[in-house]
Amino acid sequence: MARLRLFGPAREAAATGTASVDGSDVDGVLAEARRRYGPGFAAVLATSQVWVNGEVADGGRAVVDTDEVAVIPPVSGG
Amino acid sequence: MLVPPETGDWTAVTSEPLPVGAVADWVVRSDCGAVVTFSGMVRDHSEGRSGVVSVEYEAYEEYVGPRLQAVAAGARRRWPELGRVALLHRVGLLPVSAVSVVVAVSSPHRAEAFAAGRFCIDTLKETVPVWKLETWADGSAWAGPCEVVA
Numbered sequence: 001m002a003r004l005r006l007f008g009p010a011r012e013a014a015a016t017g018t019a020s021v022d023g024s025d026v027d028g029v030l031a032e033a034r035r036r037y038g039p040g041f042a043a044v045l046a047t048s049q050v051w052v053n054g055e056v057a058d059g060g061r062a063v064v065d066t067d068e069v070a071v072i073p074p075v076s077g078g
Numbered sequence: 079m080l081v082p083p084e085t086g087d088w089t090a091v092t093s094e095p096l097p098v099g100a101v102a103d104w105v106v107r108s109d110c111g112a113v114v115t116f117s118g119m120v121r122d123h124s125e126g127r128s129g130v131v132s133v134e135y136e137a138y139e140e141y142v143g144p145r146l147q148a149v150a151a152g153a154r155r156r157w158p159e160l161g162r163v164a165l166l167h168r169v170g171l172l173p174v175s176a177v178s179v180v181v182a183v184s185s186p187h188r189a190e191a192f193a194a195g196r197f198c199i200d201t202l203k204e205t206v207p208v209w210k211l212e213t214w215a216d217g218s219a220w221a222g223p224c225e226v227v228a
Contacts, residue, residue, distance in 0.1 A: 005138065007136060007137075007138055007207065007209055008136055008209030008211070008220050009209070009220040011136075012220070051141075054140070054141045054144065070138060070207075072138070072207055073209065073220070074222065074223030075203070075204070075205070075206060075207055075208055075209060075223065076208070076209050076210045076220070076221040076222065076223060077135065077137070077167060077178075077179070077202065077203060077206050077207075077208025077209070077210065078118050078167075078178065078179050078199065078202060078203035078208075
């Protein structure tokens with residue numbers, strides 16, 4: 001289980017910005033998110049970075065309830 | 079209320095209007111003969127699209143501050159003679175011509191001020207977790223990634 005944060009097009013595709021999602025590592029959390037939010041979300045996820053607690057993380061990174069997994073689409077600030 | 083820090087670099091993410099003049103004043107220091115200020119504002123067109131009427135900026139607010147601090151630190155590593163550095167980004171729904179970002183740096187001489195200011199805005203656009211949704215007369219879309227800097 002981890003807290004999932006979604007931004008920009010990922011948030012729009014999932015129609016939510018925050019969720020609690022089951023999974024013992026990043027790949028597990030993202031698989032559950034794809035199941036929950038569908039192909040539109042999966043398409044955005046495919047072009048996004050994934051952060052855990054503010055840092056880029058690999059799919060095998062273990063997560064616990066207090067970890068925050070964030071989907072970071074290509075940024076466009078400025 | 080945006081208040082500059084007593085020490086260190088001024089970084090902020092805010093829904094308030096950005097005080098460009100106050101930021102430019104804040105970077106002035108007695109040992110610095112050069113100040114470069116960059117303001118980015120909402121433009122009425124984007125890649126392949128005209129008639130943009132507003133832009134909504136969304137941020138991963140918890141991490142904008144740390145990433146802005148990292149940009150400032152990167153500039154200081156490259157140009158150790160820098161005086162003050164300020165990096166502020168606005169969020170929320172902004173009309174055309176509203177200031178969305180301001181960067182200001184001071185240094186003893188102009189060459190490093192120009193170079194550091196350019197570095198800061200370019201690196202900010204590539205690394206800070208902010209997204210913009212552009213709205214025009216009959217639609218809206220998330221902007222693509224920032225243009226690659228030549």
